[in-house]
Amino acid sequence: MSEKIVVDARGTACPGPITKLVRAYRQAKNGDIIEVLATDPGFKPDVQAWVKRTGNELVELTEENGVIKAVIKVTAKK
């Protein structure tokens, strides 16, 4: 069963949001969805770089009222 994991990294600064994402990713399995909420202005380029590096899938990347939301589909777990 695929799961949806929500990671609230609002208020933390670099490298906090990516660290929290990685913490969730370590527990996740292929097919899971990780949704990260962050306010760090560096998070947008950072999460794109992380996805590119790790080979997972970025389903959604939006920003509303200063909150960046990244939805990642876990596809690269070995």
Place this chain on the structure above:
Amino acid sequence: MTKGLAIVMFSGEAEKFIPLAVLTQTAANLGVPVKIFVTGYALAYFTKNKPEPRFTKEFEDMAPKLLEGMQRMQLPSWYDIIKEAKETGDVKIYACSLMAEVMGVKKEDLDPIVDDMVGAAFFMTETAEYQVIFI
């Protein structure tokens, strides 16, 4: 992408531990191996009897704002960031054997986050293909 990150940690000023922690954590998050060579004034901060961190004299006036901002951002201490990075990725910390002898630091005096005490030849060979950062 680089094969790994070699960080030579020489400085002992409190503010220099921020880039050490952030670069190490980031590399761990990206799956990039990190090897840290602790030498110079930094070595004392990797022992069990760590001294109180001190800020650079020239930038002393900035220290309160820096500390306040870090507290507001709930940034963990450099030590906790490094500890977490070690759990996340491939992070190794080596104490410089020359500096240890100079300062009278024994292997058993080192903080548990330190993996081993080594010489420069070992570190240079291990990180031959890594990107090197000097802090």
